[in-house]
Amino acid sequence: MAQSDVQQKPLSDQEVKLFNKWWAAANYLAVGQIYLLANPLLREPLKLEHTKPRLLGHWGTTPGLSFIYLHLNRIIKKRDKDILYITGPGHGAPGILAACYLEGTYTEYFPDITEDEEGLFKFFKQFSFPGGIPSHAAASTPGSIHEGGELGYSLSHAYGAVFDNPDLICACVIGDGEAETGPLATAWHSNKFLDPKTDGAVLPILHLNGYKIANPTVLARIPKEELTDLLKGYGYNPIYVEGHEYDIMHQKMATALDEAFDQIEAIQKNARVNNDTTRPVWPVIVLRSPKGWTGPKEIDGLKTEDYWRAHQVPFGELSNPEHLKDLELWLKSYKPEELFDENGSVKQELKDLAPTGNKRMSAIPYGNGGLLKRPLRLPDFRKYAVNISSPGKDFNEATKVLGNYLRDVMKMNEATRNFRVLAPDENNSNRLGAVLEVTNRAWNAKTFDYDDHLAVDGRVMEVLSEHTCQGWLEGYLLTGRHGFMSCYEAFIHIVDSMVNQHAKWLKHCKELPWRRPIASLNYLLTSHVWRQDHNGFSHQDPGFIDHIVNKKADVSRVYLPPDANTLLCVADHCLRSWDRINVIVAGKQPQQQWLDMKSAIKHCSQGIGIWEWASNDKGQDPDVVLACAGDVPTLETMAAVKLLRELLPDLKVRVINVVDLMVLQSHDQHPHGMEDFDFDMLFTADKPVIFVYHGYPALIHRLIYKRKNNRNFHVHGFREEGTTTTPFDMAVENNLDRYHIVENVINRVPTIGNQSAYIVQYLRDKLIEHKAYIHEHGEDMPEIRNWTW
């Protein structure tokens, strides 16, 4: 068991004294941020008007966060380490910002927040104040890659950050509230995907201070043996630091960190010198310290320190003179006069406890990953083009073709090790298997000789947790690398909320000139709604697109390439982009190919276009516009066009395909949005438009509601009708098939006239024939399966 249970004294008395002073300074700065609007050094008696009218930020977790910070500084200096500090607990920023201010970084990033009384005043005021900064470790916090507003992702972010960063150690504080979340609970297993040789290390620090808002936490209230079992079961060696007496706790924490870093160094040496990359048992520190440590023991006679009352702001109502006095005593308990000089600058002896330059956790380049980002080397995607003898004749699997391209991306960036692919439901299942020709699946657990493409240093990340994959990828991108994640379309909803938070982070970064762009978050949603006929209704949901479209226009992109060449073109574009969330939806099944590479490039660069070779309105007004977005919608639209050509040869049909969904929106709403003039030219101002769309139809209506011709848009899409059936029947059940499309054209074009009754009869007969066939044979009619343009 942990050495730290035995009392050791790695710190001299003088060091303990200084540590207490630094920590007092950090805590003073934290309380100041939460409470003070003026009189930052308490040079006059505290009055109500010196305090903030609204008290925000969480005191409870704060002293623990700065305590850990201080001790990590010691390690950095002593062992010359690069440490990235990730703090999971929500609203703990006062402690981190205080540390950041104490080591001078804050003033470097925000020169207006000077290291004197005036600067302190501004530093205090801005916290959780209008026009100021949030109470989380948001993007505006130097050195942070993890905001922590929504709990659950600290540990997967930490692992993402250290993959392929062998010199980096990520110290990840996990609050006992956050530890109850699902994403965190499974992220512990990330150690089975880490290579101690080519990756860095994560040191989780489970911070048990016992309470959430008003409730105890689970992990703080189970027997210690159970907690030990749990952490050992996750594959870690727990080192406990428990108590509340300052001097003793400093010695314990220093001992524990020394022990943890000894273990990490031994593991890494064994891996790197002895080439033994067998999964080691990594250390984890369990810090059990009082909630609101160093704060008031009681307020109004009620237990406060070490209790839930210390979770947020431990007391308010400062118009109560008792409370005002309590606050003043509390602040003065840190003896600010010993911490700051006459100008209000932090005393040099405290500053000296921090490392310098980029070694400071608040200035480490990994914490502003764009600084480290280098563009990917990309092969010429044209090289992977599939040959098109004639549109709609040849079949190919789009994502399989993309797999060849991704394989070479992987290969070309092997030396820099800055590209990974991730897939919660497995890369091969999404037909990107070619990547395994040049790398393996990351796996650091038991293997058997019959296992397939598992390796400790594999670069294909597969774990049955969308949360973990997403968290890893975010951590990887935020520290300056690149990635590509494929997922079943329905199950990407599992990370809706994580995507929200990442989109918010990106938006916030764009408002901070010192935050450098990071690589885009790229999704390939294959196994999409129309090709989940075999997996059934639970696997059929195209709503992630709607989710992403709600995000800021300069962040979100949605691409629906209809075939392999357009998919290559779009994927290449996404891998070159930055600061975006790119959603590509494309099927993995063999399907008709439409565009040769030259046409594909032209089409994708505009994002939308008339397919002239499929249209017959050239030189004339069309009678109807048939538009499509998505691979299956394109197929059914083309089949409908062919039917129309046979049934109504005189009908002038214009065929439009949309690759970049955002072109539909007004150009004042989205940078990709078309000008009205262009839109009207394509879709006409008054002709019926039958729009066959991959997802929920309502999205098209909302994207085009400002357009002149919007009333004439009739959208076919997913109507939430699904089951286990044939591919074509999925379309039929949602009225997205060729027959329903043709019938809709007949309904909408007034000039078609009397012949329509027979045609409609024919279409309905075809549908009945289809149903009868599949119920007998269990697969689509040959004329459907083998259909070509």
Add this chain to the structure above:
Amino acid sequence: MAQSDVQQKPLSDQEVKLFNKWWAAANYLAVGQIYLLANPLLREPLKLEHTKPRLLGHWGTTPGLSFIYLHLNRIIKKRDKDILYITGPGHGAPGILAACYLEGTYTEYFPDITEDEEGLFKFFKQFSFPGGIPSHAAASTPGSIHEGGELGYSLSHAYGAVFDNPDLICACVIGDGEAETGPLATAWHSNKFLDPKTDGAVLPILHLNGYKIANPTVLARIPKEELTDLLKGYGYNPIYVEGHEYDIMHQKMATALDEAFDQIEAIQKNARVNNDTTRPVWPVIVLRSPKGWTGPKEIDGLKTEDYWRAHQVPFGELSNPEHLKDLELWLKSYKPEELFDENGSVKQELKDLAPTGNKRMSAIPYGNGGLLKRPLRLPDFRKYAVNISSPGKDFNEATKVLGNYLRDVMKMNEATRNFRVLAPDENNSNRLGAVLEVTNRAWNAKTFDYDDHLAVDGRVMEVLSEHTCQGWLEGYLLTGRHGFMSCYEAFIHIVDSMVNQHAKWLKHCKELPWRRPIASLNYLLTSHVWRQDHNGFSHQDPGFIDHIVNKKADVSRVYLPPDANTLLCVADHCLRSWDRINVIVAGKQPQQQWLDMKSAIKHCSQGIGIWEWASNDKGQDPDVVLACAGDVPTLETMAAVKLLRELLPDLKVRVINVVDLMVLQSHDQHPHGMEDFDFDMLFTADKPVIFVYHGYPALIHRLIYKRKNNRNFHVHGFREEGTTTTPFDMAVENNLDRYHIVENVINRVPTIGNQSAYIVQYLRDKLIEHKAYIHEHGEDMPEIRNWTW
């Protein structure tokens, strides 16, 4: 350690023989479902045309699921237990359906699937076949409350099912794939919220068969000691059943289940007789058996059984005569001639192994919870009404008022124990604290004397996992009870995907006449986007409404009550409803109250209405319609109306408030949708409508796109602009405040004319004044804070 490691023989040789036969029958039926389209008893040599053209369903997990089923049947018969069987592994339905067929339930539910050769033919054909049934334990599977298409929720469903069902034991099979998900990883801790006296028990069965699609699983590849530690750390006592030899494994499984049920009985007796409800260590069974057990060892010379190749369909390409032969040999290995009689009926000796009537897991009423559901006793919500001296004058906290009502709902249903409230971010934080006057927080872990309202039998469920709360609630509802979940609006996105699956389940149930209605899933989203000014941007997201609106119209409801009385009215309505997902969005902060109870009832029963007392267009055409939905939008709209009254007294303004968002949609799209005639009467056919909406503006455009006046709708809503600031400033940052609304009115009403320049100047000055004030004082101007109608 587990007794079962020692070889015991609880089964006689005759029993083992029978068990093997029953299991062979189940496996034969499973393989038949996956492969056969004809010749169900192999009475003639197997030909290609007897097989399905598309092979679906997962063989890998199936034999394990039926193995467990068989042994649970033994326990039910031996100990007279009520067992609900939840199976997490995806696509494992062939095994469960086989068991269901073997015990006759299937034929009872689906009389067309008879117990003879003809019935077998249909039973085989329908599986994963167009017009048939899915490969999951979907709603169409008798006895199932858990589909398992999306992985992660089996264990929280199981716990939800046994809460307040003391006589129920839920046997929950967790696949080693599912075990990697976050929601599952944290659901283990549900044992800290279970009362062994008043709740039933969950017996988790971790089924390690080693592989996902093409990858090993984490828990199957860590050392056994680590797995033991992990499960002990979760608070369970693992009992291992490991091996592959049939006879031995039957003895081991019987031994293990005897041991597990002995432990459960001892725990329950201790709790119920000795009144000792201290958290016990519950048993968990770890079944390590080969993937695709009893299936082909090799196919094409490649390892198949006990390998990933057995995960889905172990082999296809039946046009290959070798494969066809392999299939025939495989099927015949089960000796169907010994299992079925001449008619194709299962032999009686096998049928006799199952329990009878409602004791059958496939017929247990808990598995069709609507059978057990009794309506809640509800107090008269009018009793809780807040007094309104005059609209917009008095302040109240809507959710606090609701708390009083919920307290009495809790009290009135105490005897039947069929109502719980859940809150991932804590009930008190959402101001529903009154509920704790009559119950406690469920908590079965260490307590201290200073703890607050924790009790083993508490009915307020709080854990910092939205997934777990959601899973518990779903399990609770699906077994016939009622619940109410409050959540921060932004973080309900965490369960987007779970909500999808529940909505799909409800839709599917409605298509099955024997599935009885269950209570609705009721959400209160308080701490909503406009009142997260203090928690910052990460806490600001109103997009869950958009998500829910994509679900089927007969499932989804969205309510935006503007004040306390309307909230009471809406909540009462939701608690009376069934088979729906009701989303109520209402703030918890003190806010202006608008409607007395009489008006509130009238308003809510229509879902929308003109607020005559705020309008001045009576008897005339309005110049502009001001509509609002949501509490903060209502406040800002009313403030805008008051400003307009002062600035432009001649302007005829009609004020409309929307409580039930779905009324806006066309009546052919949603059952609550208004007829066009009514809509046009309210919103006019041609006047400008300024619509001030709680969420993303695009939703309003998509709901009304079919309406005549849609082009004149101008929507204010959340524009994804947020930070830590004041409440009013949140509105300002998103142009949703009174001043922006008035300016928009001026823009849209052509008749206002020349006076507008001065008014606009005034409005902009007010905004500048606001910004200056908050940047100095940190709170809104008194005229904003104290504003009344």
